[in-house]
Amino acid sequence: MKFEDLITEINGFGRFQKMILCISFVGRFIIPCHFLLSNFIAAIPSHHCDISFLDADGLFGNLTEEERLIVSVPTQEDGSPVSCHMFSHPQFQLLINSSSSSDLPVVECQNGWHFDNSTFISTLATQWDLVCDNRGLNKAVATIFFVGVMFGAAFFGGMSDRFGRKPMLLVSYISGMAFALASVFSTSFTMFAVLRFFSGFTITGIVIVSSVLNLEWVDIEHRRLVSIIDSMAWAVGSTSLALIAYFIRDWRWLTVAVTSPLVLCTILWWWVPESARWLIANGDVEKAHYYLHKCAVMNRKAEVTSRIKPEALAISVSDQGKKKYTYLDLVRTPKMRKLAMLTGTVWFCVATMTYGISLNITSFGLNMYLTQFVYGAIEVPSKLIVYYLLEKIGRRKTEAGAQLFAGISLMINIFIPKDQWIGRTVVAVLGKGFAVAAFCTIVLYSSELYPTVLRQNGMGYNSFLARLGVSVAPLVLLLDTFWGQFSQTILCSVALIASVVAWNLPETRDRCLPETIEDVEGTG
Template sequence: MNFEEILSAIGGFGKYQKILYVWICLPQIFLAFHMMVSVFTGATPPYRCRESPSAGAGRGSSIPGKLSLNDSLSDSSCFSADALLRENRSERVPCAHGWVFSRETFQSTTVTEWDLVCDKADLNSFGISLYMLGLMVGSVLFGAMADRYGRRFVLLLGIALQTVFGVAVAFAPNFAIYVILRFVVGSTVSGVIINAFVLGTEWTCTKKRMLAGIITDYAFGLGYMLLAGIAYLIRDWRKLQLAISTPGFLLFFYIWVLPHSARWLLAKDRREEAIALLHKAALVNGRALPPTLRVEKVLGGEKQNNSPLDIIRMPQMRKRAVILFYIWFVTVLVYYGLSLGVSRLGTNLYLTQFVFGLIEIPARTLVLLVLPFSRRLSQCAFLALGGVACLLMLAVPADRTYVLAGLAIVGKFGITASFAVIYVYTAELFPTVLRQTGLGLSCMFARMGGVLAPIINMLHNHSPAAPLVIFGTAPLLGAALALALPETADRPLPDTVEEAENYWSARHPDKDDSEMSEGITQTTRSTEGQEQNVTSEA
């Protein structure tokens, strides 16, 4: 028997797996908090130059009267009203006493506390980019650790570090420490995301794998919407940071309830532990392991020792990896480019942020409907939708804020759906022995997109069309490249590098399609010169 048949025999998505997904989904809510909180904690309210120390009490304080966004765009926002006469011409005088900020929307943000405006405005975007860099480092670090030490250990470690350092961010004494702590939080977020997803995927049978993978995305969307409500109630950035971080301590009990991946244990030749877990899962699901089970043949009867270099050593895996890496890059680039640029739309920040989170629910629901038919075409279509929506925004006048917001929501819809597809697609194309490493490398390229997103948004100050051109054309190229990937719908997960390399033969697409339509998938795998026919679950 292969592992897919074992999962089917014990209940591929029974009570045991459903309980596991409850534990996997809870951290996803907190991940959304940490990912998007900078929209509020790093917001820049209207401001203008403080003319004298007595004009306001303390850093970031406001003065009577309302400030509008136009105040921040005028000379008074960065320069004093006084002027110096030098060489028969007047020169503007930089603010000597700091700035005053409107408190109509925010009590405090990192911008108001550390005066991240005017010549320091780029530091705000730098902080977001460094957080995204943490996501990139974490995806590689925690991905490699998980393939070596197991999904469970690294997931628990990521949750613990995320909670501790997330709380520490709220007490950062200066901007430098704040950025460093956020970098660490970002690295742990990647560790939790990829390990939770892979752990759930490896416990789920072929037919339910796609459904189970997207369930976690619903939890992320829920966290996205909840953050808008929490931020609306808590307008002080330090209190908001504490509010989204401290609940992580409630997940301490995960030490006792979170299981290992039986598939990973088998790949590491820890058969007794794997059999014990499979027996437990079968018991919870009201099933029993087949009496003919011979675990030594599930993965070829020997320990799998592989290197990340195997991903580029094999020609088919190398081609697929390059395409996947680009799609990850462009998906995250546009996703966070739109999400972090929400304040430029000119609409209510809290309402728009809530709608941006709400739109993720129908986007992922549509993925559930179309993904069973084709991973490849779904990936292509959703990337194209996101890119076209961004390009259409170029034709809308700047004063049509609600039209721009509507197109941005459509673009967010397409890119969110693409995000849901690429997670499932990547997990299905990489083998068990390198799945976590493959996802980690994919996320590394994705986080490169996250690092560049706030930098590209900064181009808006010089050319408002530049970010939209980039966010529009890059996904269209990704949509074209997606057509070169193999179809993985209703196919068993590959376990070894050889199985992944021979996962799908481009020479016989018609045969594969006809077999899948009949519900019986047969793949010929060549391992050490021997052929093995494996029939997957109908």
């Protein structure tokens, strides 16, 4: 009996599978909270040079705070103080006449900065003065985190194929929680950056392992449903982050708040089963039979496994069942090599585009908390539409189409003037919806394309390239300093490239998951 048939007989989407989904939902909830956390903890409040030291000798006398700023700090075109410079000495004549201050001698801030605390109590920028010449370090926070995610994806993908899904999930829970909580005690930006790197490295194991574990326990009929439900955790986490960040304005406590659910995850881990597919593929049929029987009992199908002996499951184990696979096996054979190239390109492009949109929440004129909430909320209808389209038109057309429309949305925004923020916001939200649809589809699509013996390695490899794209996204946004539409043009281009590449992938709708490399090489 094939494994797919056995899963169907014991109810491929019964109470057992729903239990796994609920447990993984808690862990996956924190993923968007951490992935998008830099939107808030690395935000830069309005600021200007600290001029309090000038009053040490009583220079300002009885001047009001506004008058002190007028004589000490130049103003921008909109009348607000400039952020990085001050007059070389107080210009009291500015109180008498409205002459231009543009020709007056200025110097860089001499005594730090004064930050507006109306939006944030504390951020990384206010903690370590990451403004002016050090402003780029705020964007670097996201890049450093995602570089960690990138390497973590490759690590957990390979390790969970070697040691199993369940133990590596626990490693990710505990180590992710430890590094994230340790980062709030950082005494320097360098210390924080290092701990943030390892937070990304370890936390990514949650999504890498749980997405595959969920898929390997359900039947063909419910694969797309499980994939969509699984991805809804991202939508819930994204919208929740906006609400949590709105009420917690201190970066340390915000980090603690979005990490705390991992305590519950660690407790719930005891109810997580190992993947029976993985156990069979690795020759441990006794334990595979144990979990299959447990599944059957919970799904009220105990009679099915009671008549199947563990030895019968050994039939499912190929000659390669005892072999340990590595990432090199992804490129040893022609079709596996082509598959790795195509999926890797799509993952890199869709991740760059999606995070390029998601990390840009301050350029549309809306409140940043509202923008974050709307970006999260649009994911719900987007994923519901994907659920419908995956069955009606298949994985390939859904993926290519979503990428195409995301690229078109980004292209339209290039030509909308920046002062028309309503139109730009609407188009950006639509683009985010299409980007999410593409990301949601490629996760399910890729997990169906790779064989069981290499599925976790394949997902780890793809996630590595995706995180490479995510690491690039914050840096792409910095290009707007050279030309206001530079980042949008690049994101549009990668979306259109991914659309073309996706058309070359084979369709997987209503097909059995491949178990071995031979299954992939034998299909056209």
